[in-house]
Amino acid sequence: MFSRAYRAAITVPPLIWVAVFLLVPYLLMFCYSFWSVSESGTIIHSWNLANYRELLTKPVYWETLLRSMWIAVRVTFFSMLLGYPLAYFLSFHVGARKDLYYQLVIIPLWVSYLVRAYAWKTILGTDGVMNTLLQYVHLTSHPLDFLLYSPFAVVLTLTHIYTPFTFLPIYASLEHIPRNLVEASHDLGATPQQTFWRVIFPLSIPGVLAGATFAFVLSLGDFLAPLLLGGPSGIMISNIVVSLFGAAYNWPLGAAISLCMLALVLALIVFSERLERKWSFS
Amino acid sequence: MARTLLSANASSAKTTTMKTMSEPAIASTAKPTSLLSVRNVAKHFGKNIVLRDISLEIAEGEFLTILGESGSGKTTLLRILAGFEQSTSGEVWMQGERLDTQPPYRRRVNTVFQNYALFPHMTVEDNVGYGLRVAKRPTEEIQARVAEALSKVKMSEYAKSKPSKISGGQQQRIALARALVNRPRLLLLDEPLSALDANLRRQMQVELKALQREVGITFIFVTHDQEEAMVMSDRIALLRSGELEQVASPREIYSRPATSYTAQFIGHTNLLQADISRGTAMCDRLAWPTSLPDGSALFSLRPESIRLAKVAPPVIASPKTASPIRFRAHLRDRAFHGATELLRVETDGGLILTIRTATRDLPETPLEFEFLAADAIPVSDSDNSNNKERR
Numbered sequence: 001m002f003s004r005a006y007r008a009a010i011t012v013p014p015l016i017w018v019a020v021f022l023l024v025p026y027l028l029m030f031c032y033s034f035w036s037v038s039e040s041g042t043i044i045h046s047w048n049l050a051n052y053r054e055l056l057t058k059p060v061y062w063e064t065l066l067r068s069m070w071i072a073v074r075v076t077f078f079s080m081l082l083g084y085p086l087a088y089f090l091s092f093h094v095g096a097r098k099d100l101y102y103q104l105v106i107i108p109l110w111v112s113y114l115v116r117a118y119a120w121k122t123i124l125g126t127d128g129v130m131n132t133l134l135q136y137v138h139l140t141s142h143p144l145d146f147l148l149y150s151p152f153a154v155v156l157t158l159t160h161i162y163t164p165f166t167f168l169p170i171y172a173s174l175e176h177i178p179r180n181l182v183e184a185s186h187d188l189g190a191t192p193q194q195t196f197w198r199v200i201f202p203l204s205i206p207g208v209l210a211g212a213t214f215a216f217v218l219s220l221g222d223f224l225a226p227l228l229l230g231g232p233s234g235i236m237i238s239n240i241v242v243s244l245f246g247a248a249y250n251w252p253l254g255a256a257i258s259l260c261m262l263a264l265v266l267a268l269i270v271f272s273e274r275l276e277r278k279w280s281f282s
Numbered sequence: 283m284a285r286t287l288l289s290a291n292a293s294s295a296k297t298t299t300m301k302t303m304s305e306p307a308i309a310s311t312a313k314p315t316s317l318l319s320v321r322n323v324a325k326h327f328g329k330n331i332v333l334r335d336i337s338l339e340i341a342e343g344e345f346l347t348i349l350g351e352s353g354s355g356k357t358t359l360l361r362i363l364a365g366f367e368q369s370t371s372g373e374v375w376m377q378g379e380r381l382d383t384q385p386p387y388r389r390r391v392n393t394v395f396q397n398y399a400l401f402p403h404m405t406v407e408d409n410v411g412y413g414l415r416v417a418k419r420p421t422e423e424i425q426a427r428v429a430e431a432l433s434k435v436k437m438s439e440y441a442k443s444k445p446s447k448i449s450g451g452q453q454q455r456i457a458l459a460r461a462l463v464n465r466p467r468l469l470l471l472d473e474p475l476s477a478l479d480a481n482l483r484r485q486m487q488v489e490l491k492a493l494q495r496e497v498g499i500t501f502i503f504v505t506h507d508q509e510e511a512m513v514m515s516d517r518i519a520l521l522r523s524g525e526l527e528q529v530a531s532p533r534e535i536y537s538r539p540a541t542s543y544t545a546q547f548i549g550h551t552n553l554l555q556a557d558i559s560r561g562t563a564m565c566d567r568l569a570w571p572t573s574l575p576d577g578s579a580l581f582s583l584r585p586e587s588i589r590l591a592k593v594a595p596p597v598i599a600s601p602k603t604a605s606p607i608r609f610r611a612h613l614r615d616r617a618f619h620g621a622t623e624l625l626r627v628e629t630d631g632g633l634i635l636t637i638r639t640a641t642r643d644l645p646e647t648p649l650e651f652e653f654l655a656a657d658a659i660p661v662s663d664s665d666n667s668n669n670k671e672r673r
Contacts, residue, residue, distance in 0.1 A: 183366050184399040186386040188413035188464065198416070202403045281402030281446060 026262075032255035041249055051256035061240065061257065068236040071155055072220040076166075078159040079215045083166035084208065088200075091174035092182075102171070109164050117228045120157045124148040124229070149231025157229055158219040165218060166211030173207025174200070205279040213272045217265050237261065317342045317500050318363070318381075318468060323372030325358050325524075332358045333524045336372070340468075340502065345494050347503045347511040350521035351547075356504045359521070360470050363502065364393045376467065392461035393470045397477065398453045400445035406456050407432065407441040413464040431463040434493070451482045458490075462497060471503045475510065487513050508548050512536065520544055527664070543664035545582035550624075552588075552635050554581040554658065563658070566631035570607045570655040580663045585624060585638035587657035591650035606652035611635065613649060627651070 034047045055061045090101050108116070123129045124147040131143040146152060177200060185195040223238035230236065237257065244254030318340040325333040333355045340346050350356040361367040363374060365386030374382040381389060392413070400409050407428050408415075414424045432438045435455035440448055445456065454474060461469055475483045475490075491514045494501050505511055511518050512532040520527040520535065520543075527547075528540045539545035542553050556563035556572075556579055563572040563581065572579075591608055611627035614634070618641065625637040627649065637651065 178397075178399065180395050180397065180399040181401060183364075183386070184393070184395060184401070185412070185416075186366075187364060187391075187393045188416065188460065189387050190412070190416040191387055194416045198412075199401060279403070281444070 029255040029258055032252050033259050035252045037250050037252055043251065051253045054253060055256060055260065061237075064235060064240055065237045067151070068220055068238070071151055071158070071236060072216045074155045075158040075162060075219040076212050076215040078155065079163040079166045080208070080212060082159070082163045083211060084170055086163075087167050087171035087174055087207075091171055105164055105167055113161060113224060116161060117157055117225055120153065120160070120229060121148065124153055124156075148229060149234065151230065151234045153229040153231075154225045154234045154236070157225045158222060161225070162215045162218055165214040169210035169214065170204060170207040173204045173210075177203045202279070203281070206276040209272045209276045209279070213269060217268065220265065221261065315342045316340065317344075317377060319375040320363075321373045321375065323359070323362060323369045323374065325355070325362065325367065326370045331524060333362075333369070336526060338519060338526065338529065340500060343498050343500055345491065345501045345503065345514060345516045347505060347515035347518045348521055349505060349508060349511040349518050349547075351506055353523075354521045355524040356506075356521050357472060360393075360472050360502065360504050363468070364391055364470050365389050390467045391470060392464055392466040392468075393472065394457045394461050394474045396472045396474065398445075398457040398474075400453055400456055400460070402445055404445075405441065406437065406443050406445065406448070409445065409456055410460045410463055412460065417464075427463050431459040434462070435459045450477055451486065454478065454486065458493070462499065466499060468500045468502065471501060473505055474503075476505070476507075483510070490514065512548070518548075520547065522547075522664075538659060539582055539661055541664040542580055542582065542661045545659070545661050550585050550636060550638075552583045552585065553661075554583055556581055566629060566633040568607060568609055568629070568633070570658055572655065572658070572660070574660060579660050581658040582661045583635075583653060583658045585636045586622075588635065588637045588651050588653045590639060590644075591652040606654055608650060608652045610648045610650055613644065616644075
């Protein structure tokens with residue numbers, strides 16, 4: 001149908017892009033993770049498993065990984081809690097102004113991540129909006145210090161940032177539900193509540209899984225929110241990777257952690273895709 | 283004149299304009315017990331008026347078809363009965379209870395949707411049992427009734443299948459079983475056969491009609507297919523631009539159409555604009571006796587009411603009025619339809635008529651044709667009086 005030249009012209013550039021900016025870096029990381037670094041700071045190109053051994057034996061790494069996962073789980077949970085009702089409301093109950101509301105949900109995505117993270121800093125800080133308000137209404141006598149530089153701040157900020165990411169796939173799956181199924185359910189005697197739990201929710205599960213995967217994977221790998229708002233107790237695994245590639249100058253160990261996370265995330269994505277396929281019926 | 287046609291006196295509004303029409307066209311297959319009463323229902327979508335002033339009585343156990351072109355408002359009327367739309371004005375009553383103020387899940391009305399609307403995440407049996415499960419019936423009862431419903435539509439062996447794994451015709455049966463298992467008082471069917479191919483559709487028409495007789499539930503069936511309506515219905519309610527044009531049994535609506543629109547929509551017809559003077563209607567050079575008063579009137583003459591005249595004309599007109607009207611015409615066109623063929627002929631006066639005859643060799647033109655005066659049915663002109671009144 002299309003000429004060879006045309007097909008080559010449209011397929012080769014993206015292939016080159018993927019190769020140069022994805023596959024080669026991954027390959028380099030893979031190699032680095034089996035190398036080591038000398039006292040003087042030079043990379044020793046001898047293959048060994050020392051980095052992976054260190055990961056398993058030193059508690060700081062897997063404890064941080066577990067904490068990061070726990071933060072990611074909470075972010076996923078809360079962004080679902082916010083994103084699902086929002087998506088449901090928009091898809092089923094706003095009628096003609098659907099597009100407007102949709103845009104309103106999307107607009108925050110255009111605002112820089114950094115701006116939003118800093119905004120939370122001014123809200124949650126010791127002299128921030130929240131503490132001032134709480135003291136003004138005499139709920140507390142002195143500023144609450146757990147608001148900022150804590151896992152709480154990280155979860156809150158990440159939830160704020162990733163809720164639209166959970167909203168979008170849920171909304172898409174709700175929009176895909178043929179409305180005559182909802183009518184059929186009512187017609188057969190199901191109340192709106194029964195209809196939701198027996199028809200709407202089961203059919204939106206692919207979107208829920210996709211949204212949950214987004215929120216979990218993105219917040220697991222996040223390093224800016226913990227850096228800006230996490231404090232010492234809110235450190236996440238990516239912060240360790242950043243410091244290993246930066247100040248600590250231990251690229252091999254950093255690469256090993258990155259690969260472990262990559263494997264974890266890939267396994268998760270494959271798993272959720274499986275589930276999604278099981279729950280999609282088109 | 284208001285064009286509200288109630289079922290019991292289907293075309294009374296029309297007949298009063300043609301006082302002498304031989305039969306008053308009462309379409310009463312309706313038993314005295316009325317199940318559903320639609321009273322002056324209208325529906326506006328903004329400025330767009332979809333239904334105006336629909337009144338209709340539907341009898342217990344009746345098979346009523348709402349027939350109309352797309353955009354006639356037939357689906358909207360069905361959706362009002364199901365509870366998916368609110369009427370702008372008017373009321374719907376079912377056996378002494380107001381129906382239109384109830385949400386759909388409290389109505390003992392079930393619907394078979396155009397695209398079946400089976401739940402894709404449930405098996406066939408779970409689909410059929412859905413209504414009983416949400417009504418929290420005991421498990422044994424659900425199982426028994428689902429099994430019975432599936433066997434009634436001959437789908438027992440597919441109980442564990444997912445809807446996506448069965449054919450359109452099978453999905454159709456499941457949709458039917460899913461509705462009937464709840465023993466509704468009224469079953470609404472929204473063009474349920476339109477997605478099936480022609481052969482399967484004919485088969486389903488017969489099955490559906492048989493099933494309706496067996497279960498004895500009142501069916502309201504929506505379709506745009508006049509043949510389907512004729513085959514299945516006890517009565518047909520012909521809807522046109524949001525108004526009821528005529529409500530009558532298939533035989534009645536075919537043989538005694540009240541308006542030119544009905545005559546043209548249900549089957550083919552020849553519309554003859556005739557001038558009447560002293561008991562004789564004249565159209566072109568055709569003349570036939572009529573009991574209508576002097577003036578002008580529109581007549582419907584079905585193509586099959588005209589036949590080739592016998593070679594020798596009867597020498598003496600019979601003393602009864604049944605002597606046929608003869609005329610001469612030239613064959614212009616013929617279309618083969620198997621057992622019959624449609625001829626387009628032009629009379630000496632330039633009038634074009636469509637004639638259905640048994641397929642056979644035709645003699646040389648000009649041909650002699652004849653029809654009976656009683657087959658020329660006076661109809662009111664839908665395009666003039668009604669449309670002007672409407673706009």
